[in-house]
Amino acid sequence: MARFQDIFGNLAFIGLLVLALFSVIIIVQGTNEAVQPLIDNELVSGTYGDLNETMGSLEGTSSTQYGLFSKEKPSPGFGAIVMFTIVSIGKTFGNIIFTFFTLIIKVPLIVLGIEQTIVAMILSFLTITTVIALWVVYKFGG
Amino acid sequence: MVCSAFTNINSIGDLLVWPTGCNYYIYLIVFATIFITLTLILYNRQKEREITGDLISSMGVSSIAVIFLALTGTLIKNSAGIPMVQQNIFLYIFAVGIIFILIWFFKR
Numbered sequence: 001m002a003r004f005q006d007i008f009g010n011l012a013f014i015g016l017l018v019l020a021l022f023s024v025i026i027i028v029q030g031t032n033e034a035v036q037p038l039i040d041n042e043l044v045s046g047t048y049g050d051l052n053e054t055m056g057s058l059e060g061t062s063s064t065q066y067g068l069f070s071k072e073k074p075s076p077g078f079g080a081i082v083m084f085t086i087v088s089i090g091k092t093f094g095n096i097i098f099t100f101f102t103l104i105i106k107v108p109l110i111v112l113g114i115e116q117t118i119v120a121m122i123l124s125f126l127t128i129t130t131v132i133a134l135w136v137v138y139k140f141g142g
Numbered sequence: 143m144v145c146s147a148f149t150n151i152n153s154i155g156d157l158l159v160w161p162t163g164c165n166y167y168i169y170l171i172v173f174a175t176i177f178i179t180l181t182l183i184l185y186n187r188q189k190e191r192e193i194t195g196d197l198i199s200s201m202g203v204s205s206i207a208v209i210f211l212a213l214t215g216t217l218i219k220n221s222a223g224i225p226m227v228q229q230n231i232f233l234y235i236f237a238v239g240i241i242f243i244l245i246w247f248f249k250r
Contacts, residue, residue, distance in 0.1 A: 010247045010248065010250060011247075013247060014243060014244060014247045017243060017247075018240060018243070021206075021209060021236075021239075024210075024213070025209075025213055025236075028213055028217070029213070029216060029217070032217045034216050034217055034225065035216075035219050035223055035224070035225045036216065036225055036228060036229035037216075037229075038216075038229065038232060038233070038236070040229070041229065041233060044233070104240065104244060105244070107233075107236065107237050107240060108237040108238070108240050108241050111233050111234060111237035112234070112237050112238070112241075
């Protein structure tokens with residue numbers, strides 16, 4: 001079973017890699033005055049913008065969640081320390097996982113005309129894996 | 143498949159763009175062939191080194207290489223201003239590349 005930080009880390013790295021590819025393509029084509037630059041495509045420019053925005057907001061989200069976590073006073077539970085902010089952190093970063101996936105899969109989905117059922121199947125698998133990984137984080141703290 | 147006459151070839155750009163007049167998807171086929179060859183070379187080299195090879199990671203690495211090759215192709219144009227790799231062909235290559243990168247990272 002994959003750990004939550006592995007799932008998040010992998011998707012964040014894919015997002016970073018795809019964003020880097022977009023950036024390289026756009027910069028190289030712009031510098032060399034390509035006849036048909038990829039940024040002219042509405043789908044690509046939209047995805048690039050959204051991915052850039054999501055990646056950019058990640059720092060703010062992380063620092064907000066860390067702020068909440070560091071402010072909370074841990075209360076003693078049955079054989080453990082209870083900290084409720086971990087649930088908020090899980091919810092926030094769980095949502096980011098789905099945002100990343102939806103953004104990355106958008107271009108292949110539209111360009112290649114992949115069936116919606118295939119994406120739905122992958123998404124359901126990702127949902128179950130994320131929920132179980134989050135439950136492990138809530139229960140055992142990592 | 144009707145090809146245009148092999149005339150007015152004054153530069154390397156003209157020569158490279160000429161096959162797209164015969165078959166619009168020619169460079170898609172060319173890059174698919176490069177992708178398969180590169181994947182198998184990487185896979186076999188890894189197999190020699192580590193006994194077992196990882197085909198998915200070979201495909202991921204090859205797809206990045208092919209995206210960069212196709213990017214170079216978008217910059218080459220003929221005297222009429224037609225690029226060697228046209229935008230929708232490049233978009234196909236890019237989309238397939240993303241799929242392989244996704245599979246590669248999900249497998250890790």
